[in-house]
Amino acid sequence: MGKITKTSSSFSFGEVSPDLVSREDLGTYEKGAMVLENFVVSVIGGIKRRSGLEFLHKLSGNGRLIEFHIDEQNSYCIVLTNLKISIFKNGKFIFNIPAPWIESDIKDIQWVQNENELLLVHFKYPPRILKMKSENEWMLNEWDTLQIGVKNTLMPFANFIKTSGISFTVNRVGDNLSKNANIVASDNFFFKEYVGIHLKINNGFFRVTEFVDEKTMNLEIIKEPENFNPVFSFEEQVFSHLRGYPKSITFYQNRLIIG
Numbered sequence: 001m002g003k004i005t006k007t008s009s010s011f012s013f014g015e016v017s018p019d020l021v022s023r024e025d026l027g028t029y030e031k032g033a034m035v036l037e038n039f040v041v042s043v044i045g046g047i048k049r050r051s052g053l054e055f056l057h058k059l060s061g062n063g064r065l066i067e068f069h070i071d072e073q074n075s076y077c078i079v080l081t082n083l084k085i086s087i088f089k090n091g092k093f094i095f096n097i098p099a100p101w102i103e104s105d106i107k108d109i110q111w112v113q114n115e116n117e118l119l120l121v122h123f124k125y126p127p128r129i130l131k132m133k134s135e136n137e138w139m140l141n142e143w144d145t146l147q148i149g150v151k152n153t154l155m156p157f158a159n160f161i162k163t164s165g166i167s168f169t170v171n172r173v174g175d176n177l178s179k180n181a182n183i184v185a186s187d188n189f190f191f192k193e194y195v196g197i198h199l200k201i202n203n204g205f206f207r208v209t210e211f212v213d214e215k216t217m218n219l220e221i222i223k224e225p226e227n228f229n230p231v232f233s234f235e236e237q238v239f240s241h242l243r244g245y246p247k248s249i250t251f252y253q254n255r256l257i258i259g
Contacts, residue, residue, distance in 0.1 A: 008030070008031070009045065009046070010030075010031045010045030010046070011031060011032065011033050011036065011039075011041055011045060011046070011047050012031045012041065012044075012045040013027075013028045013031045013032035014032060014033070014036055014041050015032065015033055015034070015035065015036040016028055016029070016032035016033070016034070018034065020032070021034065031045065038050045054091065056088065056091050056092075056093070057086070057088065057093050059079060059081050059086070060081055060082060060084070061081055061082050061103050062081070062103055062106070063079050063080050063081035063082075063103070063106055064079070064080045064106055064107070064109065065077060065078070065079055066078040066079075066080065066111060066118065068113060068118060068132075069113075070115070070116055070132075074089075074135075075089070076088060076089050076094075076132075077089075078118065078130070080099065080101065080106050080109060081103065081106070082101075082102055082103035082106075083098065083099055083100070083101070083102060084096050084097070084098065084099055085097040085098075085099045085130065085140065087138060089135065094135070094136065095136075095138075097130075097138055097140050098140075099128075099140060100125050100128070101122060101125060105122060105124060105125075108122055108123065108247070109121070109122045110122075110247065110248055110249050111249065112249050112250055112251055112256075114251070114256075116131065116132045116133075117129055117130065117131045117132075118130040118131075119143075119249060119256070121245065121246040121247060121248070121249045121258060122245065122247065123244045123245050123246070123247035124244070124245065125245055126142045126143070126146070126239075126245055127142065127143045127146065127239075127245060127246055127249075127258070128140055128141065128142060128143070129141055129142075129143055146239060155198070155237050155238070155239065156237075156238040156239075157198075157200045157235035157236060157237055157238060158235055158236070158238050159233050159234070159235050159236075160236060160243065163189065163232055163233050165232065166185055166186050166187045166189055166232070167185070167186045167230045167231070167232055168183055168184070168185050168186075168189075168201070168230065168231050168232070168233075168234055169183070169184050169228070169230045169231075170182070170183050170201055170202070170204075170206065170219065170225065170228050171183075171184065171228065172221070172228065173218075178221075179220055179221045180218070180219070180220065180221070181206065181218075181219040181220075181221055182212070182216055182217065182218050182219060183199070183201075183206070183216070183217050183219055184215060184216050185214075185215045185216070186215075187215070188214035188215060189214060189215070190211060190213075190214050190215065190216070190217050191211070191214070192211040193241070193242050194208045194211060194217060194242065195208050195209070195210065195211050195217075196208060196240075196241065197236055197237060197240050197242055198222065198236065198237045198240075199219070199234050199235065199236050199237075200234065200235040200236070201225055201231055201234045201235075202225035202226050202227055202228070202229065202231065203225060203226045204221065204222075204223050204224055204225025204226065205221075205222040205223040206219040206220065206221055206222060207219065207220045207222055246258040246259060247259070
């Protein structure tokens with residue numbers, strides 16, 4: 001069988017799967033290639049050879065590169081290394097920002113960009129947001145939307161442990177205006193890792209401030225409960241040092257999805 005040579009002026013679909021080799025009816029077949037190595041696809045469909053490498057900056061160790069593109073005039077390279085974020089623009093180093101991630105954990109970081117913000121998650125660390133205010137002003141903070149006690153908090157709560165008939169009673173300590181309380185279990189249940197965790201009991205929010213023993217913990221009242229009646233279960237914040245933090249992130253139909 002003879003060969004037919006066809007000329008293609010567009011490779012806008014890039015390198016496509018070999019499974020499509022016989023699907024001439026698809027536009028993907030017409031505007032794709034089986035192998036496209038060391039080429040860059042243009043937005044208008046053409047291709048050009050990938051440019052060579054150029055030494056820009058010596059890093060302190062292994063890391064990851066993140067493209068941070070805002071518009072044609074503002075495109076940055078963000079480099080994650082041990083306990084540090086380095087910002088580059090047009091191949092030039094701008095400055096460093098302290099970061100919480102150690103080198104061995106950087107490989108598990110996931111991120112997504114939202115305009116001038118970069119949202120980063122790792123299952124061992126509270127989620128961070130890197131925000132660009134200007135070319136020379138960047139800030140790295142924890143997500144406000146997952147903070148307990150702030151307006152419109154988005155922190156989910158869930159019941160993680162079956163209590164097997166154990167009852168829990170929250171008692172206010174002090175007068176009616178006091179924000180101090182304790183929680184007492186009818187049997188051994190608590191452990192010291194609960195310190196710092198937020199609990200939801202009778203539609204009230206509490207932060208564990210001290211582990212006393214397996215039956216008692218001291219609390220701070222964040223939001224007043226409907227009552228102080230005993231309960232047989234309670235909810236705790238889904239993302240925490242005790243249960244872990246989000247490990248995946250994406251946008252879907254203009255909604256932020258984390259898991």
